[in-house]
Structures are given as C-alpha cells and as structure tokens.
Amino acid sequence: MTEEQAKELLQKYLDQQANPKEEKKVEEWYATLQAKDVLVSAEQKAAIGEQMLLELKAAMYQNTKHNKVLKLRTFYKIAAAVLVMVTLGLTVWKMSDLAKPAGDQLTAITGATERKRIILSDGSVVFLGPSAKLSYPKVFATNSRQVALREGEAFFDIAHQENRPFTVHTTTGVDIKVLGTSFKVKSYRASKQLEIAVVTGKVAVSNKKGKLATLVRNDSLTYDKNEGIAAIHRIKAPAFIKFAFDGASLNQVIAKLQYVYSIKIQLNDSALGNLKTTASFNSRQSPEEILDIICSLHHLKFNGSKNHKTFNIHR
Incomplete structure (x- = not known):
C-alpha cells in the first residue's frame, strides 16, 4: 500500500465511511504505533494535539449539525485516526530530509x-x-x-x-x-x-x-x-555512462579506462604517463576508439591483443 492509499484509508476512517475490515486495519496501525513508542518532541506533540482538537471539533460540529450524538467509541476512533495520520505525516516529513x-x-x-x-x-x-x-x-x-x-x-x-x-x-x-x-x-x-x-x-x-x-x-x-x-x-540492454578528464595525467586516464572496460593498458615509456589529457567519453565507445582519440591528441600510437583485453601505447 502506498502513502497516498494509506492517507485515503485514514481519511475514510475519519469520515466514518470505512468498512469494518478497513476500520480494523487502521486500529491495528494505531496499536502498532503505540507499541513502537514513537519518539515525538514537545513541539511536535503540541502540533499533534492542536490538529487532533481541530479534527475532533469539526467531527463534533458535523454530528451536531445532523442531530447525531457523538459516541465515546467514535470519539476514540477519530482521535486514533488523527494520531495515526499526523504521525504518518511526521514520519514522511522526517524521511524527506536529504541526509x-x-x-x-x-x-x-x-x-x-x-x-x-x-x-x-x-x-x-x-x-x-x-x-x-x-x-x-x-x-x-x-x-x-x-x-x-x-x-x-x-x-x-x-x-x-x-x-x-x-x-x-x-x-x-x-x-x-x-x-x-x-x-x-x-x-x-x-x-x-x-x-x-x-x-x-x-x-x-x-x-x-x-x-x-x-x-x-x-x-x-x-x-x-x-x-x-x-x-x-x-545484460540485454546495457546502460552507458559518461566520464571526462580535465587535465588528468595519462596514467590517471589509463587507470580509469582499465576499470571501466576491465582491460590492461601498458606504456612502453613511463615518461608518457605524465602527459595531460582533457577530453570526454562515453562507455558506449569501444576501448580502441577512445585510445585512438587519446593517442591522436599526444601524437602516439597503440596496438592491442587479439582478444582486445591488452593494449600497448608507444611513440
């Protein structure tokens, strides 16, 4: 049951339009809340009390208007439903925080x-x-x-x-x-x-x-x-991500590509690892396509193994 459905059910309970099964459901929720000892601050308790009073006054007015007597059981039912609804609201409010x-x-x-x-x-x-x-x-x-x-x-x-x-x-x-x-x-x-x-x-x-x-x-x-x-x-329909380098060293670029594609890239000259790279790529691109672009930027060359799992970059 979604939050909206729960609220609709509670509102039906307040309006006394819920069937016996729905009434039992709400009352079970209320009993569960009591058993869990929900911690509420003094400020929140005051807000709950005020809301309950407004709802109860409205309910009593409706019953008086229709010349009906507000029975004690109905009073408690409304109070329980209001408390459940307000507590649900507080819970949702607490949960809505980002962190x-x-x-x-x-x-x-x-x-x-x-x-x-x-x-x-x-x-x-x-x-x-x-x-x-x-x-x-x-x-x-x-x-x-x-x-x-x-x-x-x-x-x-x-x-x-x-x-x-x-x-x-x-x-x-x-x-x-x-x-x-x-x-x-x-x-x-x-x-x-x-x-x-x-x-x-x-x-x-x-x-x-x-x-x-x-x-x-x-x-x-x-x-x-x-x-x-x-x-x-x-995966039948693979997802893709973008990754970008802004002045990253070739060593950093290689490290990223190795983990993105589960491949091995070697430099035949360790000094090449200090070359700076600024470029954006998408994992939809193949390793060969990306290496071709990177090597073009630095006037380098590369070759790969037959299984496309190991590559070597050189001048």
Missing part, C-alpha cells in the same frame, strides 16, 4: 516517486531510486570506503582509488566490493531476489559463506535470498 546525521553517519532516503543524487566524500556519486535508503559516512576511512544500501535501488559511479576499496553492504548479507567502476544494485526487503548489474569495470560479489562471483561490464547477477544461490546473466 540525516547519526554520529559520523548520514542516511539518505527517497519517497515513493522521488530520486536523489548523492555525492560521497571521495567524489563517488550515488543515484538513489524511489523508496530507497542509503547509509554512508560523512568522511570515509583512510583505508576503506563502506556504505550500506538498506532498501531500494541505487546506481553507483565509484571514484577510482587503488588503495581504498569501495564496499556496498546490503541487508541480505551480500556485499559488493570494487576499486573503481559503475554498477546498479536493487535490494528490496519485500523481494525474494537481489539484483546487481555492472555497467563498467569489475566487481566482486560475496556473502557470509564466501565469494559468489566476479562480474564485469554488462554482467548481471540475481541472488535468491531464500536459497542463497546466485545466477549470472548478460
């Missing part, structure tokens, strides 16, 4: 029709889909980068850092470890499966029992939560 600090941790949450772009402290970018929840540190540790996808779907475009691996933890116990790449993770609690799709680079997927698979560009993995079994497929 909520918890110590040195931040949590980003999206609504049912919302998407967000999160920039992490290392320059990595995360695109959150609707109904998603991501926890991440305000500043990453010196030797590792770890985030947790608590719910929903997210696309990760990870900044390459050789000595600081990036790990995405999920609630299913499946972890995705990378150095620099882009991939999508779909992990909903209500779904029986977790899905991972690699757009560029390479990722290692594991659970508590050990390594499940190594995925490369255009690989997709589905993980059965109940059986603990993973299956790998090729």
Whole structure:
C-alpha cells in the first residue's frame, strides 16, 4: 500500500465511511504505533494535539449539525485516526530530509516517486531510486570506503582509488566490493531476489559463506535470498555512462579506462604517463576508439591483443 492509499484509508476512517475490515486495519496501525513508542518532541506533540482538537471539533460540529450524538467509541476512533495520520505525516516529513546525521553517519532516503543524487566524500556519486535508503559516512576511512544500501535501488559511479576499496553492504548479507567502476544494485526487503548489474569495470560479489562471483561490464547477477544461490546473466540492454578528464595525467586516464572496460593498458615509456589529457567519453565507445582519440591528441600510437583485453601505447 502506498502513502497516498494509506492517507485515503485514514481519511475514510475519519469520515466514518470505512468498512469494518478497513476500520480494523487502521486500529491495528494505531496499536502498532503505540507499541513502537514513537519518539515525538514537545513541539511536535503540541502540533499533534492542536490538529487532533481541530479534527475532533469539526467531527463534533458535523454530528451536531445532523442531530447525531457523538459516541465515546467514535470519539476514540477519530482521535486514533488523527494520531495515526499526523504521525504518518511526521514520519514522511522526517524521511524527506536529504541526509540525516547519526554520529559520523548520514542516511539518505527517497519517497515513493522521488530520486536523489548523492555525492560521497571521495567524489563517488550515488543515484538513489524511489523508496530507497542509503547509509554512508560523512568522511570515509583512510583505508576503506563502506556504505550500506538498506532498501531500494541505487546506481553507483565509484571514484577510482587503488588503495581504498569501495564496499556496498546490503541487508541480505551480500556485499559488493570494487576499486573503481559503475554498477546498479536493487535490494528490496519485500523481494525474494537481489539484483546487481555492472555497467563498467569489475566487481566482486560475496556473502557470509564466501565469494559468489566476479562480474564485469554488462554482467548481471540475481541472488535468491531464500536459497542463497546466485545466477549470472548478460545484460540485454546495457546502460552507458559518461566520464571526462580535465587535465588528468595519462596514467590517471589509463587507470580509469582499465576499470571501466576491465582491460590492461601498458606504456612502453613511463615518461608518457605524465602527459595531460582533457577530453570526454562515453562507455558506449569501444576501448580502441577512445585510445585512438587519446593517442591522436599526444601524437602516439597503440596496438592491442587479439582478444582486445591488452593494449600497448608507444611513440
């Protein structure tokens, strides 16, 4: 049930138009809220009280207008429904914040029709889909980068850092470890499966029992939560990303290309690694096409192996 549907049901309850089954549903929600001991500030309590009073006065006026007696049970039903509705509103309001600090941790949450772009402290970018929840540190540790996808779907475009691996933890116990790449993770609690799709680079997927698979560009993995079994497929309609270099050294460009395409690029002269490059590319382009452009910029040449996995740049 969506947030809008929930609100409609609560409004029906307030208007006394809900059927017995719907009434029971609302009352169960109210009981659940009481059991959870929802923490509300004094300011919010005052707002709830004021809203409840307005709703109750309106309800009493309606009943008086129609010469009906407002029974005690109806009074409590309306009060319960108002509290549920206002609490739901407060919950949604709290969840609408872009990031909520918890110590040195931040949590980003999206609504049912919302998407967000999160920039992490290392320059990595995360695109959150609707109904998603991501926890991440305000500043990453010196030797590792770890985030947790608590719910929903997210696309990760990870900044390459050789000595600081990036790990995405999920609630299913499946972890995705990378150095620099882009991939999508779909992990909903209500779904029986977790899905991972690699757009560029390479990722290692594991659970508590050990390594499940190594995925490369255009690989997709589905993980059965109940059986603990993973299956790998090729992506039928691969996604593409853009990546740009603004005065980056040739060594930096090579490092990025190696992770984007899971290839090996060698320089026959280490001095070439200091050459500066400014250019934009798209992962739709082949490694050969990009290397041809880069070599043209620096008046260099390159050759590749038959399997298109190893390349050598030279003068």
